[in-house]
Amino acid sequence: MSYSTFNKNQINPLKEPMFFGNSVNVARYDQQKHSVFEKLIEKQISFFWRPEEVDVSRDRVDFQALTESEKHIFISNLKYQTLLDSVQGRSPNIALLPIVSIPELETWIETWSFFETIHSRSYTHILRNLFTDPSEVFEDIVINEEIQKRANDISKYYDDLIFYTQLWQTHGEGEWEVDGAKHIVNMRELKKKLFLCINSVNALEAVRFYVSFACTFAFAERDLMEGNSKIIRLIARDENLHLVSTQQIINLWQYGQDDPEMKEIAEELREEALQIFMNAVEQEKQWAHYLFRNGSMIGLNEEMLCQYVEYIANMRMEAIGFDAPFKQRSNPLPWMNKYLVSDNVQVAPQEAEITSYLVGQIDSEVSASDLGDFEL
Amino acid sequence: MSQVFKVKVNGQHELTVDASQGNTLLEALEQAGLEPHYHCRNGFCGACRVQLTAGDVTYINDPLAFIRPGDCLACCCVPASDIEINQ
Numbered sequence: 101m102s103y104s105t106f107n108k109n110q111i112n113p114l115k116e117p118m119f120f121g122n123s124v125n126v127a128r129y130d131q132q133k134h135s136v137f138e139k140l141i142e143k144q145i146s147f148f149w150r151p152e153e154v155d156v157s158r159d160r161v162d163f164q165a166l167t168e169s170e171k172h173i174f175i176s177n178l179k180y181q182t183l184l185d186s187v188q189g190r191s192p193n194i195a196l197l198p199i200v201s202i203p204e205l206e207t208w209i210e211t212w213s214f215f216e217t218i219h220s221r222s223y224t225h226i227l228r229n230l231f232t233d234p235s236e237v238f239e240d241i242v243i244n245e246e247i248q249k250r251a252n253d254i255s256k257y258y259d260d261l262i263f264y265t266q267l268w269q270t271h272g273e274g275e276w277e278v279d280g281a282k283h284i285v286n287m288r289e290l291k292k293k294l295f296l297c298i299n300s301v302n303a304l305e306a307v308r309f310y311v312s313f314a315c316t317f318a319f320a321e322r323d324l325m326e327g328n329s330k331i332i333r334l335i336a337r338d339e340n341l342h343l344v345s346t347q348q349i350i351n352l353w354q355y356g357q358d359d360p361e362m363k364e365i366a367e368e369l370r371e372e373a374l375q376i377f378m379n380a381v382e383q384e385k386q387w388a389h390y391l392f393r394n395g396s397m398i399g400l401n402e403e404m405l406c407q408y409v410e411y412i413a414n415m416r417m418e419a420i421g422f423d424a425p426f427k428q429r430s431n432p433l434p435w436m437n438k439y440l441v442s443d444n445v446q447v448a449p450q451e452a453e454i455t456s457y458l459v460g461q462i463d464s465e466v467s468a469s470d471l472g473d474f475e476l
Numbered sequence: 477m478s479q480v481f482k483v484k485v486n487g488q489h490e491l492t493v494d495a496s497q498g499n500t501l502l503e504a505l506e507q508a509g510l511e512p513h514y515h516c517r518n519g520f521c522g523a524c525r526v527q528l529t530a531g532d533v534t535y536i537n538d539p540l541a542f543i544r545p546g547d548c549l550a551c552c553c554v555p556a557s558d559i560e561i562n563q
Binding site: 114136139140143144150337340343348349355419421437440442 | 494509513514515517518520521522523525540541542544545
Protein backbone atom coordinates (compact mmCIF):
# COMPACT_ATOMS: atom_id res chain seq x y z
CA MET A 101 0.00 0.00 0.00
CA SER A 102 1.53 3.33 1.00
CA TYR A 103 5.08 3.61 -0.26
CA SER A 104 7.97 3.66 2.14
CA THR A 105 11.42 4.80 1.09
CA PHE A 106 12.82 2.17 3.41
CA ASN A 107 10.61 -0.84 3.92
CA LYS A 108 11.26 -2.02 7.49
CA ASN A 109 9.89 -5.51 6.98
CA GLN A 110 12.33 -8.34 6.52
CA ILE A 111 11.92 -9.34 2.92
CA ASN A 112 13.68 -11.74 0.65
CA PRO A 113 14.17 -9.96 -2.68
CA LEU A 114 14.95 -13.29 -4.36
CA LYS A 115 11.31 -14.27 -3.83
CA GLU A 116 9.80 -10.94 -4.89
CA PRO A 117 8.28 -10.36 -8.33
CA MET A 118 9.79 -7.57 -10.44
CA PHE A 119 6.83 -5.29 -9.68
CA PHE A 120 4.01 -4.96 -7.13
CA GLY A 121 5.69 -7.03 -4.45
CA ASN A 122 7.23 -5.57 -1.29
CA SER A 123 9.04 -2.31 -1.93
CA VAL A 124 12.82 -2.55 -1.97
CA ASN A 125 14.70 -1.75 1.22
CA VAL A 126 18.41 -2.57 1.03
CA ALA A 127 20.04 -1.77 -2.32
CA ARG A 128 22.11 -4.95 -2.48
CA TYR A 129 23.42 -6.69 -5.56
CA ASP A 130 25.34 -9.60 -4.04
CA GLN A 131 22.32 -11.81 -4.72
CA GLN A 132 20.04 -11.24 -7.65
CA LYS A 133 16.78 -12.64 -8.84
CA HIS A 134 17.28 -11.44 -12.43
CA SER A 135 21.00 -10.81 -12.78
CA VAL A 136 20.59 -9.49 -16.34
CA PHE A 137 19.52 -6.10 -14.96
CA GLU A 138 22.81 -5.77 -13.08
CA LYS A 139 24.65 -6.61 -16.30
CA LEU A 140 22.63 -3.96 -18.12
CA ILE A 141 23.59 -1.41 -15.47
CA GLU A 142 27.27 -2.25 -15.89
CA LYS A 143 27.05 -2.07 -19.65
CA GLN A 144 25.14 1.20 -19.58
CA ILE A 145 27.56 2.84 -17.18
CA SER A 146 30.49 1.70 -19.30
CA PHE A 147 28.82 3.62 -22.14
CA PHE A 148 28.91 6.89 -20.20
CA TRP A 149 29.42 9.94 -22.39
CA ARG A 150 28.87 13.68 -22.28
CA PRO A 151 27.39 15.70 -25.15
CA GLU A 152 30.06 18.38 -24.68
CA GLU A 153 32.73 15.87 -25.66
CA VAL A 154 31.44 15.81 -29.20
CA ASP A 155 32.40 18.78 -31.33
CA VAL A 156 29.36 19.96 -33.28
CA SER A 157 30.76 23.31 -34.43
CA ARG A 158 31.08 22.30 -38.10
CA ASP A 159 27.40 21.38 -38.19
CA ARG A 160 26.42 25.05 -38.15
CA VAL A 161 28.10 25.61 -41.50
CA ASP A 162 26.61 22.40 -42.91
CA PHE A 163 23.16 23.38 -41.66
CA GLN A 164 23.22 26.73 -43.45
CA ALA A 165 23.88 24.91 -46.71
CA LEU A 166 20.94 22.51 -46.39
CA THR A 167 17.85 23.01 -48.52
CA GLU A 168 14.66 24.16 -46.78
CA SER A 169 13.14 20.69 -46.98
CA GLU A 170 16.29 19.18 -45.48
CA LYS A 171 16.25 21.72 -42.67
CA HIS A 172 12.63 20.77 -41.99
CA ILE A 173 13.63 17.09 -41.80
CA PHE A 174 16.56 17.76 -39.54
CA ILE A 175 14.84 20.07 -37.08
CA SER A 176 11.59 18.10 -36.95
CA ASN A 177 13.48 14.97 -36.01
CA LEU A 178 15.31 16.77 -33.27
CA LYS A 179 12.01 18.05 -31.92
CA TYR A 180 10.52 14.58 -31.93
CA GLN A 181 13.55 13.07 -30.23
CA THR A 182 13.48 15.85 -27.66
CA LEU A 183 9.89 14.90 -26.88
CA LEU A 184 10.74 11.19 -26.61
CA ASP A 185 13.64 11.75 -24.26
CA SER A 186 11.75 14.34 -22.20
CA VAL A 187 9.21 11.60 -21.49
CA GLN A 188 11.78 8.86 -21.00
CA GLY A 189 13.99 10.97 -18.77
CA ARG A 190 11.31 11.07 -16.11
CA SER A 191 8.60 8.50 -16.70
CA PRO A 192 10.35 5.22 -15.88
CA ASN A 193 11.30 6.79 -12.55
CA ILE A 194 7.89 8.18 -11.73
CA ALA A 195 5.84 5.23 -12.98
CA LEU A 196 8.02 2.27 -12.14
CA LEU A 197 10.09 3.12 -9.06
CA PRO A 198 7.07 3.24 -6.70
CA ILE A 199 6.11 -0.32 -7.66
CA VAL A 200 9.43 -2.07 -8.34
CA SER A 201 10.34 -4.83 -5.90
CA ILE A 202 13.85 -6.04 -6.67
CA PRO A 203 16.98 -3.92 -6.14
CA GLU A 204 18.79 -4.70 -9.40
CA LEU A 205 15.76 -3.66 -11.46
CA GLU A 206 15.22 -0.55 -9.32
CA THR A 207 18.78 0.58 -10.00
CA TRP A 208 18.48 -0.29 -13.69
CA ILE A 209 15.41 1.95 -13.98
CA GLU A 210 17.30 4.83 -12.38
CA THR A 211 20.34 4.27 -14.61
CA TRP A 212 18.14 4.04 -17.69
CA SER A 213 16.32 7.29 -16.94
CA PHE A 214 19.57 9.06 -16.14
CA PHE A 215 20.93 8.24 -19.58
CA GLU A 216 17.79 9.61 -21.18
CA THR A 217 18.55 12.90 -19.46
CA ILE A 218 21.99 12.88 -21.09
CA HIS A 219 20.19 12.52 -24.41
CA SER A 220 17.94 15.47 -23.60
CA ARG A 221 20.95 17.59 -22.74
CA SER A 222 22.62 16.61 -25.97
CA TYR A 223 19.69 17.97 -28.03
CA THR A 224 20.20 21.33 -26.36
CA HIS A 225 23.92 21.04 -27.14
CA ILE A 226 23.14 20.45 -30.82
CA LEU A 227 20.49 23.16 -31.09
CA ARG A 228 22.45 25.80 -29.21
CA ASN A 229 25.17 25.34 -31.78
CA LEU A 230 22.79 25.70 -34.74
CA PHE A 231 20.73 28.66 -33.51
CA THR A 232 21.66 31.72 -31.52
CA ASP A 233 18.32 31.32 -29.78
CA PRO A 234 16.85 27.79 -30.00
CA SER A 235 13.70 28.70 -27.99
CA GLU A 236 11.50 28.64 -31.03
CA VAL A 237 12.41 25.01 -31.71
CA PHE A 238 11.74 23.91 -28.14
CA GLU A 239 8.54 25.90 -27.86
CA ASP A 240 7.13 24.33 -30.99
CA ILE A 241 7.32 20.86 -29.41
CA VAL A 242 4.19 21.50 -27.36
CA ILE A 243 2.41 23.30 -30.22
CA ASN A 244 3.26 21.21 -33.27
CA GLU A 245 0.28 18.99 -34.10
CA GLU A 246 2.30 16.17 -35.61
CA ILE A 247 4.38 15.88 -32.45
CA GLN A 248 1.30 16.20 -30.23
CA LYS A 249 -0.32 13.20 -31.92
CA ARG A 250 2.64 11.08 -30.87
CA ALA A 251 3.04 12.61 -27.42
CA ASN A 252 -0.45 11.46 -26.46
CA ASP A 253 0.16 7.82 -27.34
CA ILE A 254 3.56 7.82 -25.70
CA SER A 255 2.48 9.27 -22.38
CA LYS A 256 -1.04 7.90 -21.89
CA TYR A 257 -0.06 4.42 -20.65
CA TYR A 258 2.46 5.89 -18.27
CA ASP A 259 -0.05 8.44 -16.99
CA ASP A 260 -2.70 5.79 -16.49
CA LEU A 261 -0.35 3.54 -14.51
CA ILE A 262 0.90 6.47 -12.42
CA PHE A 263 -2.63 7.63 -11.59
CA TYR A 264 -3.86 4.19 -10.55
CA THR A 265 -0.70 3.52 -8.54
CA GLN A 266 -1.26 6.78 -6.68
CA LEU A 267 -4.87 5.85 -5.94
CA TRP A 268 -3.77 2.42 -4.74
CA GLN A 269 -0.98 3.77 -2.58
CA THR A 270 -3.17 6.39 -0.91
CA HIS A 271 -6.54 4.61 -0.71
CA GLY A 272 -5.85 0.94 -1.33
CA GLU A 273 -7.97 -1.38 -3.44
CA GLY A 274 -11.59 -0.42 -4.01
CA GLU A 275 -13.81 1.84 -6.05
CA TRP A 276 -12.83 5.47 -5.83
CA GLU A 277 -14.34 8.62 -7.23
CA VAL A 278 -11.99 11.37 -8.37
CA ASP A 279 -13.28 14.55 -10.04
CA GLY A 280 -16.62 12.85 -10.77
CA ALA A 281 -15.08 9.80 -12.44
CA LYS A 282 -15.18 6.32 -10.90
CA HIS A 283 -12.02 4.22 -10.81
CA ILE A 284 -11.83 0.57 -9.85
CA VAL A 285 -8.50 -0.15 -8.22
CA ASN A 286 -7.42 -3.72 -7.65
CA MET A 287 -4.18 -5.61 -8.12
CA ARG A 288 -5.28 -7.26 -11.34
CA GLU A 289 -6.15 -3.90 -12.91
CA LEU A 290 -2.87 -2.38 -11.74
CA LYS A 291 -0.88 -5.24 -13.24
CA LYS A 292 -2.76 -4.92 -16.51
CA LYS A 293 -1.90 -1.24 -16.65
CA LEU A 294 1.71 -2.07 -15.93
CA PHE A 295 1.76 -4.65 -18.72
CA LEU A 296 0.36 -2.21 -21.27
CA CYS A 297 2.72 0.51 -20.11
CA ILE A 298 5.82 -1.68 -20.51
CA ASN A 299 4.61 -2.74 -23.96
CA SER A 300 4.13 0.86 -24.96
CA VAL A 301 7.62 1.78 -23.71
CA ASN A 302 9.02 -1.25 -25.52
CA ALA A 303 7.43 -0.11 -28.79
CA LEU A 304 8.81 3.37 -28.21
CA GLU A 305 12.37 2.15 -27.71
CA ALA A 306 12.00 -0.39 -30.52
CA VAL A 307 10.78 1.70 -33.45
CA ARG A 308 10.01 5.29 -32.56
CA PHE A 309 13.59 6.51 -32.70
CA TYR A 310 14.55 4.83 -35.93
CA VAL A 311 12.99 7.17 -38.48
CA SER A 312 15.02 10.04 -37.08
CA PHE A 313 18.11 7.87 -36.71
CA ALA A 314 17.86 6.95 -40.38
CA CYS A 315 17.62 10.61 -41.45
CA THR A 316 20.58 11.59 -39.28
CA PHE A 317 22.74 8.81 -40.67
CA ALA A 318 21.63 9.61 -44.22
CA PHE A 319 23.04 13.12 -43.69
CA ALA A 320 26.23 11.61 -42.31
CA GLU A 321 26.53 9.40 -45.38
CA ARG A 322 26.87 12.64 -47.34
CA ASP A 323 29.44 13.97 -44.83
CA LEU A 324 26.89 16.44 -43.48
CA MET A 325 26.02 17.21 -39.86
CA GLU A 326 28.64 14.77 -38.64
CA GLY A 327 28.83 16.11 -35.08
CA ASN A 328 25.12 15.48 -34.75
CA SER A 329 25.53 12.02 -36.19
CA LYS A 330 28.23 11.14 -33.64
CA ILE A 331 25.87 12.11 -30.85
CA ILE A 332 22.97 10.19 -32.35
CA ARG A 333 25.15 7.09 -32.64
CA LEU A 334 25.81 7.24 -28.92
CA ILE A 335 22.10 7.72 -28.31
CA ALA A 336 21.24 4.79 -30.59
CA ARG A 337 23.62 2.55 -28.69
CA ASP A 338 21.98 3.51 -25.38
CA GLU A 339 18.47 3.06 -26.76
CA ASN A 340 19.34 -0.44 -27.87
CA LEU A 341 20.22 -1.29 -24.31
CA HIS A 342 16.99 0.23 -23.00
CA LEU A 343 15.05 -1.81 -25.52
CA VAL A 344 16.73 -4.99 -24.35
CA SER A 345 15.58 -4.27 -20.80
CA THR A 346 11.91 -3.91 -21.76
CA GLN A 347 12.18 -7.03 -23.93
CA GLN A 348 13.64 -8.87 -20.95
CA ILE A 349 10.77 -7.78 -18.70
CA ILE A 350 8.13 -8.81 -21.25
CA ASN A 351 9.79 -12.18 -21.94
CA LEU A 352 10.32 -12.94 -18.24
CA TRP A 353 6.59 -12.42 -17.77
CA GLN A 354 5.59 -14.43 -20.84
CA TYR A 355 7.71 -17.40 -19.85
CA GLY A 356 6.42 -17.39 -16.30
CA GLN A 357 9.88 -16.69 -14.90
CA ASP A 358 8.54 -13.92 -12.68
CA ASP A 359 5.06 -13.14 -11.41
CA PRO A 360 2.70 -15.99 -12.52
CA GLU A 361 -0.21 -13.54 -12.68
CA MET A 362 1.74 -11.46 -15.21
CA LYS A 363 2.00 -14.56 -17.38
CA GLU A 364 -1.80 -14.81 -17.41
CA ILE A 365 -2.10 -11.11 -18.15
CA ALA A 366 0.45 -11.37 -20.98
CA GLU A 367 -1.78 -13.99 -22.60
CA GLU A 368 -5.00 -12.11 -21.87
CA LEU A 369 -3.73 -8.80 -23.27
CA ARG A 370 -1.69 -10.19 -26.16
CA GLU A 371 -3.90 -8.60 -28.81
CA GLU A 372 -3.85 -5.24 -27.08
CA ALA A 373 -0.05 -5.36 -26.82
CA LEU A 374 0.14 -6.19 -30.51
CA GLN A 375 -2.09 -3.22 -31.28
CA ILE A 376 0.12 -0.88 -29.28
CA PHE A 377 3.07 -1.98 -31.39
CA MET A 378 1.20 -1.73 -34.70
CA ASN A 379 -0.01 1.78 -33.79
CA ALA A 380 3.55 2.87 -33.09
CA VAL A 381 4.63 1.52 -36.48
CA GLU A 382 1.77 3.31 -38.21
CA GLN A 383 2.59 6.59 -36.46
CA GLU A 384 6.21 6.34 -37.51
CA LYS A 385 5.17 5.88 -41.12
CA GLN A 386 2.99 8.97 -40.83
CA TRP A 387 5.94 10.79 -39.34
CA ALA A 388 8.05 9.82 -42.36
CA HIS A 389 5.27 11.25 -44.52
CA TYR A 390 5.31 14.51 -42.55
CA LEU A 391 9.10 14.77 -42.79
CA PHE A 392 9.15 14.45 -46.55
CA ARG A 393 6.08 16.55 -47.31
CA ASN A 394 8.24 19.43 -48.59
CA GLY A 395 10.59 17.21 -50.56
CA SER A 396 12.92 14.36 -49.81
CA MET A 397 16.67 14.28 -49.32
CA ILE A 398 19.45 12.62 -51.27
CA GLY A 399 19.64 8.93 -50.45
CA LEU A 400 16.35 8.70 -48.60
CA ASN A 401 12.66 8.99 -49.33
CA GLU A 402 9.38 8.24 -47.62
CA GLU A 403 9.02 4.79 -49.13
CA MET A 404 12.48 3.62 -48.08
CA LEU A 405 11.95 4.96 -44.58
CA CYS A 406 8.63 3.13 -44.26
CA GLN A 407 10.28 -0.06 -45.45
CA TYR A 408 12.95 0.41 -42.84
CA VAL A 409 10.34 0.88 -40.13
CA GLU A 410 8.71 -2.39 -41.21
CA TYR A 411 12.05 -4.17 -41.28
CA ILE A 412 12.92 -2.98 -37.77
CA ALA A 413 9.41 -3.68 -36.49
CA ASN A 414 9.55 -7.31 -37.72
CA MET A 415 12.77 -7.86 -35.83
CA ARG A 416 11.51 -6.19 -32.66
CA MET A 417 8.17 -7.96 -32.66
CA GLU A 418 9.73 -11.39 -33.05
CA ALA A 419 11.89 -10.59 -30.03
CA ILE A 420 8.78 -10.50 -27.82
CA GLY A 421 7.00 -13.46 -29.36
CA PHE A 422 4.85 -11.94 -32.09
CA ASP A 423 4.93 -13.16 -35.67
CA ALA A 424 6.64 -10.76 -38.03
CA PRO A 425 3.68 -8.90 -39.58
CA PHE A 426 5.45 -7.25 -42.52
CA LYS A 427 6.86 -8.56 -45.78
CA GLN A 428 10.02 -6.46 -45.55
CA ARG A 429 12.59 -9.10 -44.52
CA SER A 430 15.72 -7.54 -45.97
CA ASN A 431 17.34 -4.34 -44.81
CA PRO A 432 16.39 -1.51 -47.23
CA LEU A 433 19.04 0.82 -45.72
CA PRO A 434 22.12 -1.40 -45.35
CA TRP A 435 24.38 1.54 -44.55
CA MET A 436 22.43 2.05 -41.28
CA ASN A 437 24.20 -0.92 -39.75
CA LYS A 438 27.62 0.64 -39.68
CA TYR A 439 26.22 3.41 -37.48
CA LEU A 440 24.54 0.93 -35.17
CA VAL A 441 27.52 -1.35 -34.54
CA SER A 442 28.53 -0.64 -30.97
CA ASP A 443 32.24 -1.15 -31.56
CA ASN A 444 32.31 1.63 -34.13
CA VAL A 445 30.82 4.18 -31.78
CA GLN A 446 33.21 7.03 -31.30
CA VAL A 447 33.08 7.98 -27.66
CA ALA A 448 35.27 11.05 -27.97
CA PRO A 449 36.97 12.55 -31.02
CA GLN A 450 40.34 11.14 -30.06
CA GLU A 451 39.00 7.67 -29.34
CA ALA A 452 38.05 6.11 -32.63
CA GLU A 453 37.85 2.46 -31.75
CA ILE A 454 36.86 1.76 -28.19
CA THR A 455 33.36 1.01 -27.04
CA SER A 456 33.53 2.02 -23.45
CA TYR A 457 35.49 4.15 -21.08
CA LEU A 458 38.01 2.31 -19.02
CA VAL A 459 38.59 4.78 -16.23
CA GLY A 460 41.69 4.39 -14.09
CA GLN A 461 42.57 1.13 -15.74
CA ILE A 462 45.56 -0.40 -14.00
CA ASP A 463 47.31 -3.65 -14.79
CA SER A 464 47.36 -5.23 -11.35
CA GLU A 465 48.94 -8.50 -12.41
CA VAL A 466 52.68 -8.09 -12.28
CA SER A 467 54.88 -11.16 -12.40
CA ALA A 468 58.55 -11.41 -11.40
CA SER A 469 59.54 -11.79 -15.06
CA ASP A 470 58.10 -8.35 -15.84
CA LEU A 471 60.93 -6.94 -13.71
CA GLY A 472 63.53 -9.35 -15.13
CA ASP A 473 65.73 -6.76 -16.82
CA PHE A 474 65.48 -4.33 -13.95
CA GLU A 475 68.84 -3.74 -12.26
CA LEU A 476 69.89 -1.72 -9.25
CA MET B 477 38.09 -33.03 -30.11
CA SER B 478 37.46 -31.46 -33.46
CA GLN B 479 35.89 -28.00 -33.36
CA VAL B 480 34.82 -28.10 -36.98
CA PHE B 481 31.06 -28.18 -37.34
CA LYS B 482 28.54 -28.06 -40.14
CA VAL B 483 26.04 -25.22 -40.16
CA LYS B 484 22.91 -25.65 -42.28
CA VAL B 485 21.10 -22.40 -43.03
CA ASN B 486 17.41 -22.29 -44.04
CA GLY B 487 17.62 -25.97 -44.94
CA GLN B 488 19.70 -25.21 -48.05
CA HIS B 489 23.10 -23.56 -47.62
CA GLU B 490 25.64 -25.58 -45.77
CA LEU B 491 28.86 -24.17 -44.43
CA THR B 492 31.65 -25.45 -42.26
CA VAL B 493 32.68 -23.47 -39.21
CA ASP B 494 35.79 -24.00 -37.14
CA ALA B 495 34.68 -22.92 -33.66
CA SER B 496 38.28 -22.82 -32.41
CA GLN B 497 39.11 -19.93 -34.76
CA GLY B 498 37.24 -17.46 -32.57
CA ASN B 499 34.93 -16.35 -35.37
CA THR B 500 31.34 -15.90 -34.28
CA LEU B 501 28.45 -17.57 -36.06
CA LEU B 502 27.53 -14.13 -37.44
CA GLU B 503 30.98 -13.70 -38.99
CA ALA B 504 30.82 -17.19 -40.45
CA LEU B 505 27.45 -16.38 -42.05
CA GLU B 506 28.85 -13.14 -43.45
CA GLN B 507 31.90 -14.87 -44.86
CA ALA B 508 29.55 -17.26 -46.60
CA GLY B 509 27.83 -14.24 -48.17
CA LEU B 510 24.50 -14.80 -46.42
CA GLU B 511 23.88 -11.20 -45.26
CA PRO B 512 22.67 -11.94 -41.74
CA HIS B 513 20.89 -9.23 -39.71
CA TYR B 514 22.92 -7.38 -37.11
CA HIS B 515 23.23 -4.08 -35.28
CA CYS B 516 25.40 -3.96 -32.18
CA ARG B 517 27.48 -7.14 -32.78
CA ASN B 518 27.90 -7.20 -29.04
CA GLY B 519 25.03 -9.33 -27.72
CA PHE B 520 22.81 -6.59 -26.42
CA CYS B 521 20.49 -5.54 -29.23
CA GLY B 522 19.15 -8.91 -30.36
CA ALA B 523 19.09 -7.96 -34.06
CA CYS B 524 21.13 -11.02 -35.07
CA ARG B 525 18.63 -13.46 -33.55
CA VAL B 526 18.27 -16.65 -35.63
CA GLN B 527 16.21 -19.78 -35.03
CA LEU B 528 18.28 -22.70 -33.85
CA THR B 529 16.38 -25.76 -35.05
CA ALA B 530 19.01 -28.41 -34.32
CA GLY B 531 22.25 -28.63 -32.36
CA ASP B 532 23.82 -26.44 -29.73
CA VAL B 533 25.84 -23.25 -29.56
CA THR B 534 28.26 -21.86 -26.98
CA TYR B 535 28.26 -18.18 -26.08
CA ILE B 536 31.71 -16.61 -26.20
CA ASN B 537 30.33 -13.33 -24.83
CA ASP B 538 27.56 -13.15 -22.28
CA PRO B 539 24.47 -11.98 -24.21
CA LEU B 540 22.25 -9.35 -22.59
CA ALA B 541 19.28 -9.80 -24.91
CA PHE B 542 16.64 -12.33 -23.87
CA ILE B 543 17.14 -15.56 -25.78
CA ARG B 544 13.77 -17.16 -26.37
CA PRO B 545 13.74 -20.95 -26.43
CA GLY B 546 14.72 -22.12 -29.91
CA ASP B 547 16.63 -18.93 -30.76
CA CYS B 548 20.27 -17.97 -30.61
CA LEU B 549 22.20 -14.74 -31.00
CA ALA B 550 24.62 -15.19 -33.87
CA CYS B 551 26.89 -12.26 -32.96
CA CYS B 552 28.19 -13.77 -29.76
CA CYS B 553 28.06 -17.55 -30.18
CA VAL B 554 29.95 -20.35 -31.93
CA PRO B 555 28.58 -23.77 -32.84
CA ALA B 556 29.08 -26.46 -30.21
CA SER B 557 27.85 -29.22 -32.54
CA ASP B 558 26.58 -29.48 -36.09
CA ILE B 559 23.68 -27.02 -36.17
CA GLU B 560 20.71 -26.04 -38.29
CA ILE B 561 19.47 -22.47 -38.27
CA ASN B 562 16.77 -20.42 -39.97
CA GLN B 563 17.23 -16.75 -40.59
